[in-house]
Amino acid sequence: MAKLYFEDxxxxxxxxxxxxxxxxxxxxxxxxxxxPQPMHLDEAAAQKSLLGGLGASGWHGCGxxxxxxxxxxxxxxxxxxxxxxxxxxxxxxxxxGDRLTLRVTILEARASKSRPxxxxxxxxxEMFNAHGEGVMTMVTPAMFGRRDPGAQx
Amino acid sequence: MAKLYFEDxxxxxxxxxxxxxxxxxxxxxxxxxxxPQPMHLDEAAAQKSLLGGLGASGWHGCGxxxxxxxxxxxxxxxxxxxxxxxxxxxxxxxxxGDRLTLRVTILEARASKSRPxxxxxxxxxEMFNAHGEGVMTMVTPAMFGRRDPGAQx
Numbered sequence: 516m517a518k519l520y521f522e523d524x525x526x527x528x529x530x531x532x533x534x535x536x537x538x539x540x541x542x543x544x545x546x547x548x549x550x551p552q553p554m555h556l557d558e559a560a561a562q563k564s565l566l567g568g569l570g571a572s573g574w575h576g577c578g579x580x581x582x583x584x585x586x587x588x589x590x591x592x593x594x595x596x597x598x599x600x601x602x603x604x605x606x607x608x609x610x611x612g613d614r615l616t617l618r619v620t621i622l623e624a625r626a627s628k629s630r631p632x633x634x635x636x637x638x639x640x641e642m643f644n645a646h647g648e649g650v651m652t653m654v655t656p657a658m659f660g661r662r663d664p665g666a667q668x
Numbered sequence: 669m670a671k672l673y674f675e676d677x678x679x680x681x682x683x684x685x686x687x688x689x690x691x692x693x694x695x696x697x698x699x700x701x702x703x704p705q706p707m708h709l710d711e712a713a714a715q716k717s718l719l720g721g722l723g724a725s726g727w728h729g730c731g732x733x734x735x736x737x738x739x740x741x742x743x744x745x746x747x748x749x750x751x752x753x754x755x756x757x758x759x760x761x762x763x764x765g766d767r768l769t770l771r772v773t774i775l776e777a778r779a780s781k782s783r784p785x786x787x788x789x790x791x792x793x794e795m796f797n798a799h800g801e802g803v804m805t806m807v808t809p810a811m812f813g814r815r816d817p818g819a820q821x
Contacts, residue, residue: 545731548731548735549731549732549734549735550731550734550735550738551735551738551743552738552742552743552747552749554749564748564749565748565749565811566749572734573749573750573752573753574727574730574731574734577727577730578698578701578702578703578727578731579702581702581703581725581727582701582702582703582704585703585704585705589705590704590705594705595717595718596705596707596717596718596719596726597726597758598757598758599726599755599756599757599758600726600753600755600756601755602752602753602754602755603752603753603756604751604752605750605751605752658718
């Protein structure tokens with residue numbers, strides 16, 4: 516399998532990955548450990564909350580999205596990590612039984628000024644449920660190794 | 669214990685929580701499930717990465733921060749959830765054995781225009797290791813129930 520380098524990420528390109536099933540068990544397991552608010556643990560409490568029924572922690576959504584990114588392309592790339600996230604929006608609850616798909620859009624790709632062996636790719640990620648409704652979005656820059664260190668863009 | 673309402677969050681106020689020990693086992697357990705990049709799983713691979721040694725997934729850092737927020741004050745509040753995150757910065761690796769502390773600063777508090785029973789509080793969160801080095805920051809708005817729905821600020 517060809518490994519993806521910085522040069523392979525072309526602004527404007529999109530890709531789709533999934534579906535990924537989300538279970539009630541994993542929603543609760545994540546919430547118990549990292550976000551034990553009643554609306555993420557208990558159906559009755561969740562019914563009375565803005566979620567209107569059991570929904571995953573937003574951070575669990577981020578974890579699921581990250582795993583889909585890893586399986587989708589990141590583990591076959593020269594990924595060097597990321598320094599942060601520009602924005603996360605939790606649009607709709609992620610429910611038990613949801614089958615999520617991920618759409619990746621490459622917003623921008625630029626060589627690093629300080630490191631000739633590195634480039635920065637800005638991505639927009641959008642996650643959808645099986646009804647095609649957006650459940651979350653994220654914009655984030657990530658660092659990748661270059662095939663041709665120091666070459667002009 | 670007095671439950672925290674929107675009116676109890678005063679801009680400029682700060683609080684500190686922790687410490688929270690992070691173990692190698694939980695770093696690897698999280699990474700296996702949500703971010704299986706070699707630098708989050710394997711010491712030798714991590715040594716060769718920008719992390720310079722095994723470090724937690726940034727998303728694990730977010731989960732740990734969320735749990736510290738829950739235990740610190742959110743579970744004793746009228747929290748109604750959050751619609752997203754404005755910004756996350758991963759400043760330094762979170763290492764096995766780190767004892768993390770969390771500083772919370774209230775940036776802003778404003779009544780909801782559409783829901784008189786709700787207010788929005790914007791927080792800045794900063795997490796530090798035992799050396800006092802910043803490991804991550806986050807800015808996020810969260811929704812809380814009001815003690816006096818519809819009262820003037």
